[in-house]
Amino acid sequence: MLAIDVKDLRKDFRVQKNREGLSGALKDLFKREYREVRAVKDISFQIPQGEICGYIGENGAGKSTTIKMLTGILVPTAGELKVNGFVPYRDREKFVNGIGVVFGQRSQLWWDIGVIESFQLLRKVYRVPEAEFRKRLDNLVERLQLGDLLNRPVRKLSLGQRMRCELVASLLHNPSILFLDEPTIGLDIVVKTEIRDFLMQMNKEEGTTILLTTHDLQDIEALCSRVIMLDDGRVIYDGGLDELKTKWSKGREIQFQFAAQTPIGKLQMLTEGLEVSWTVENELTAKLFVPHEVSVSEAMARVVGGADIRDIKIFETNTDEIVRGIYQSGSADAEAAKKEVASS
Numbered sequence: 001m002l003a004i005d006v007k008d009l010r011k012d013f014r015v016q017k018n019r020e021g022l023s024g025a026l027k028d029l030f031k032r033e034y035r036e037v038r039a040v041k042d043i044s045f046q047i048p049q050g051e052i053c054g055y056i057g058e059n060g061a062g063k064s065t066t067i068k069m070l071t072g073i074l075v076p077t078a079g080e081l082k083v084n085g086f087v088p089y090r091d092r093e094k095f096v097n098g099i100g101v102v103f104g105q106r107s108q109l110w111w112d113i114g115v116i117e118s119f120q121l122l123r124k125v126y127r128v129p130e131a132e133f134r135k136r137l138d139n140l141v142e143r144l145q146l147g148d149l150l151n152r153p154v155r156k157l158s159l160g161q162r163m164r165c166e167l168v169a170s171l172l173h174n175p176s177i178l179f180l181d182e183p184t185i186g187l188d189i190v191v192k193t194e195i196r197d198f199l200m201q202m203n204k205e206e207g208t209t210i211l212l213t214t215h216d217l218q219d220i221e222a223l224c225s226r227v228i229m230l231d232d233g234r235v236i237y238d239g240g241l242d243e244l245k246t247k248w249s250k251g252r253e254i255q256f257q258f259a260a261q262t263p264i265g266k267l268q269m270l271t272e273g274l275e276v277s278w279t280v281e282n283e284l285t286a287k288l289f290v291p292h293e294v295s296v297s298e299a300m301a302r303v304v305g306g307a308d309i310r311d312i313k314i315f316e317t318n319t320d321e322i323v324r325g326i327y328q329s330g331s332a333d334a335e336a337a338k339k340e341v342a343s344s
Ligand SMILES: Nc1ncnc2c1ncn2[C@@H]1O[C@H](COP(=O)(O)OP(=O)(O)OP(=O)(O)O)[C@@H](O)[C@H]1O
Pocket: 013, 014, 015, 037, 038, 039, 057, 058, 059, 060, 061, 062, 063, 064, 065, 066
């Protein structure tokens, strides 16, 4: 059975139109006018069990609206969706036991009571037997190092401590699917790394399916083998992260540090006949741009064979740049996105 199965999913919101000026405001008081906003435009995708999938897109692309439909908070306008075999908004009671949800910007914990009391309340909500709850809690507390936080009220926790508690709260009932909406927002790199390691380990050991929305592409790099990219309510890419990089990155850069001053003319001669370009950085350093069509090993061999090299570094186009290029072009068309990357 698929963990998530979405077909032609659509969500329209009805939003009030505001007429201009005082007379407009008065008219609005008596007769409201509405317009439709299509936030999610007939999207389809399937996620098998045990996969960690990144769900990315610019602000307003429709990520949270999708997650809200997948978790049963919103009812779709059209289309079909099944999560763990259930229709989320229809089979709510049976459905919620199989999913965990963390919204980075909102808390599921009670602000003024101790963390452990919130956990106990959630145990009752999900009807987890006490012995099972204890075992699971002990394990999660150890893995996320929450020991001395359990008796503190949530309002006294730092953001990083709270996020670790939110994760435990979402996992107490042992869900098979975890929805994470911006789980690392505002966290420092140490906590981000701890959370990523924890999620990775949990996925490996327990096979938990994870759907993750984030603006931090390092979350995606660390965790996801697959990424679904949304733009203006539509899926514009669904596939592997490596494939995305190879397809859309413009090439690689190799930085050479020479043992002695090496004129650009000599460097150009060494790579003659290859469609590459040189940029001199200083007297002893130059960068060679190698597009995908040219073999990196051949370009390197030519330079190494003809110049005295002290150090070499290879740079891939980073994922942020690639994804920014795709967002800007608003297109899954590799050529359009490459042009955006090149001009940025
Ligand atoms: N309750 C609502 N009523 C009206 N319009 C809404 C509502 N919720 C979302 N929208 C609109 O739907 C579109 C998609 O919003 P959504 O929050 O799903 O985007 P997002 O990709 O999650 O963005 P962000 O990264 O900023 O969280 C936006 O145009 C937004 O203004």
